[in-house]
Amino acid sequence: MMASSIEIAAQKKELRKLIRQQKDFLSPNERVLKSEAIFNQVEQLPEFINAKCVFAYMAMGDEVQTKEFIQKWINEKMIVLPIVKGNDLELREFTIKEELMPGQSFGILEPREGRLVDIAEIDFAVIPGIAFDKENNRMGRGKGYYDKLLSNASFYKIGVCFNFQFVDAVPIDVFDVKMDNVLLA
Numbered sequence: 001m002m003a004s005s006i007e008i009a010a011q012k013k014e015l016r017k018l019i020r021q022q023k024d025f026l027s028p029n030e031r032v033l034k035s036e037a038i039f040n041q042v043e044q045l046p047e048f049i050n051a052k053c054v055f056a057y058m059a060m061g062d063e064v065q066t067k068e069f070i071q072k073w074i075n076e077k078m079i080v081l082p083i084v085k086g087n088d089l090e091l092r093e094f095t096i097k098e099e100l101m102p103g104q105s106f107g108i109l110e111p112r113e114g115r116l117v118d119i120a121e122i123d124f125a126v127i128p129g130i131a132f133d134k135e136n137n138r139m140g141r142g143k144g145y146y147d148k149l150l151s152n153a154s155f156y157k158i159g160v161c162f163n164f165q166f167v168d169a170v171p172i173d174v175f176d177v178k179m180d181n182v183l184l185a
């Protein structure tokens with residue numbers, strides 16, 4: 001029998017708790033080294049190499065770190081970052097000239113002044129998550145921001161996470177959007 005959406009929500013909550021407990025076992029140094037290893041893999045992908053416009057994110061402390069990656073590519077590719085606007089994400093271009101500011105959402109740095117980007121401009125996306133699985137399923141922080149955004153996306157989506165976030169099976173709802181690939185370290 002299929003699990004009800006209420007059961008799935010409970011399973012997601014449980015898994016988020018489990019992963020959160022393990023995040024503290026990574027030292028800041030390990031987090032930086034692993035993040036570097038993950039983005040070394042990202043940079044080998046033909047889909048990334050050929051991409052002109054890359055949707056990324058500014059990491060929170062417990063996520064795969066992206067600062068070095070963004071700085072490295074900002075002059076060669078168009079970098080787009082999400083901005084939280086109520087229940088939705090807005091897409092804005094991040095250029096080297098701009099200083100990022102903490103937004104509405106948990107102090108995540110956002111490009112306030114950058115040009116609004118149409119989702120159709122994006123070729124490649126690096127997506128954070130709390131957990132991923134072998135089938136390229138993804139579970140996020142539970143607000144549905146990425147699921148809503150990605151439901152009308154046609155670009156290549158790569159999930160990134162640390163080893164302990166890669167699980168046998170992520171609980172999934174019908175609206176959850178699969179990644180095209182998941183890279184970890």
Ligand SMILES: Nc1nc2c(c(=O)[nH]1)N(C=O)[C@@H](CNc1ccc(C(=O)N[C@@H](CCC(=O)O)C(=O)O)cc1)CN2
Nearest residue numbers: 057058059060082084105106108128140141143145146
């Ligand atoms: N780096 C980064 N940027 C991102 C996301 C993300 O997951 N990572 N988002 C992806 O959606 C959007 C922001 N959404 C977020 C949703 C929840 C939380 C968060 O910290 N939630 C708390 C619990 C919040 C509460 O309910 O009080 C938590 O997870 O502990 C952060 C960002 C857009 N930008």
Ligand SMILES: Nc1ncnc2c1ncn2[C@@H]1O[C@H](COP(=O)(O)OP(=O)(O)OP(=O)(O)O)[C@@H](O)[C@H]1O
Nearest residue numbers: 012139140141142143144145146147148151175176
């Ligand atoms: N395409 C969608 N349209 C409308 N609501 C959606 C959509 N996708 C998800 N939601 C809503 O968002 C809520 C959170 O979903 P879920 O727990 O799967 O989030 P998540 O994938 O962990 O979060 P995120 O995508 O922000 O990282 C759900 O209650 C769901 O109803």
